[in-house]
Amino acid sequence: MSTAAELDAADPLASYRDRFVGAASDLVYFDGNSLGRPLVSTAGRLGEFVREDWGGRLIRGWDERWMDAPTRLGDELARTVLGAATGQTVVADATTVWLYKLMRAAVDAMGRRDSSRTEIVLDTDNFPTDRYVAEGIARERGLQLRWIEVDSRAGVTPDQLGEAVSERTALVVLSHVAYRSAWLADAAGLTRIAHDAGALVLWDLCHSAGSVPVELDAWDVDLAVGCTYKYLNGGPGSPAFGYVSARLQDELTQPIQGWMGHAEPFAMGPGYRPASGIRRFLSGTPPILGMLPMKDMLGLVEAAGIDAIRAKSVALTSYAVELTDRLLPEVAVISPRDPALRGGHVTFHHERMREVTARLWQRDVIPDYRDPGGLRIGLSPLSTSFAEVEAGLAAVAEELRR
Incomplete structure (x- = not known):
């Protein structure tokens, strides 16, 4: 040794x-898988932003660069660590909010396709937030949860998922890396099993993004969510990200309709009309300050x-x-x-x-x-x-x- x-x-x-x-x-x-250390350069970047961007440009910053920050950073994240093409990833909100928005959008879309698809499949050792959000959506929409009992020292296997999904499955919710055991799921294989059953799949990438190679497009993933304060070193409470495959963006209706996801956010019109593409999955004002630390970290990940x-x-x-x-x-x-x-x-x-x-x-x-x-x-x-x-x-x- x-x-x-x-x-x-x-x-x-x-x-x-x-x-x-x-x-x-x-x-x-x-504990880098709970909160990553800050980069030395982050202090300078934050200070420069306060002096120059915020202090110098003030409200003009929205017109000049901040409005596009969620999608611009999302594309950089997708290219660097998610294995995804542009126009499918956006940075905003917290992980819990993203889980709610994308789970709700997915089960509603599946219900429109086929009203008999009334089940969400997930495992008993998935991260608590994932389970809690699924429980709430099941109550809201009159759905059933189908639980996969897993060994807490491992994770969901292809055989287990194959037995759990059926013609009633609307959505499968899985973690790429199990938060307790670190079990690394076969994302490509499990996604195929869900698709073969006619279901959509949502991957939680919180414990893999920035540490384990991810290939969302190659795996044919439908939806994914992840945080940025672990291996991406975004800092406490830094915004999460959501990925929606381009083939689903026009079909899904996200449930938290806010002004930032409107086709014309400054028109202040009487009704909601969703923006095109991934921007429709935004809700409220983007957390610009919270995005800043990720810029340098993504550059570091790309260099390494x-x-x-x-x-x-x-x-x-x-x-x-x-x-x-x-x-x-x-x-x-x-x-x-x-x-x-x-x-x-x-x-x-x-x-x-x-x-x-x-x-x-x-x-x-x-x-x-x-x-x-x-x-x-x-x-x-x-x-x-x-x-x-x-x-x-x-x-x-x-x-x-x-």
Whole structure:
């Protein structure tokens, strides 16, 4: 087994670490899959915006560049990390709002196509927001939820989805990377199964965008949603994104009709007329400030290359598993051991992990905790070193044995 120093010396992406605030400190950050570190350049970009764009241009900024910011940044995001053509992605709102808008639009469109399609298929270990939104929409629209019971150490398999979908399925809602186990779903294969049943599919990309290669167009995905504050380092509460395949945009009616999605937003007319294309899925005023940190991060991702980022991610999580086997034999690894089936984080199980996590935070080692007994470490490839992984897991071993 190579040492952390050897792995860091051989890491082709090691130099990117210096671009993140605090990465050179002794703090061990194991929560990049919940909130990424800020880039050093973000402080300058925000300050320049306040002085020049906001302070200098004031309301003129809307006419000059801000109105198109959601679609312009959406196209950049699509090109850099989503494997999608232009005109299908827009940045706005929060993940929960996007889930509601796109789930609701999808089931309504399917109901118009075929009134017998009354089921939403999703798994019991999907992220809570996804499940909660689906429950609310089912109540609103008189639909049924069909649950796939999954192993919380894994995720939805093709066989499970094949058994769950039917001629009654309107929509399938799945996560590309499971938030608890890091199970990496076969997005292309599962999408084909949903389509073969005549259903639409919505992918949650929150734990994969910026860490795992995504090919939305090649996979023939219908809809996708993701946040930008994890591996895309957009900052706390940064806006989410929504993807709607071009072939569906004219058919879907989004349910939160706001002025920004109107064909003529400044006409202030008496009725709503949706804009053409992806812009119709906007609702309210875009969060311009919240979009700024992503610009530099997308440039960094493009420079490094998503395939190289994925290779570093696999190396980091594999090293974490190897260290855990050696240093923490009493701990169970509940993420897939095969890196081809694992996203960018690893979860370990022990009954005392809640108290261990609290003590680790006191000593500047920052993982997060997930019931039951799960200590989750999210290793953001561009800002995490192998030495950081080694130091953090040594601290876990010390605290577990105190």
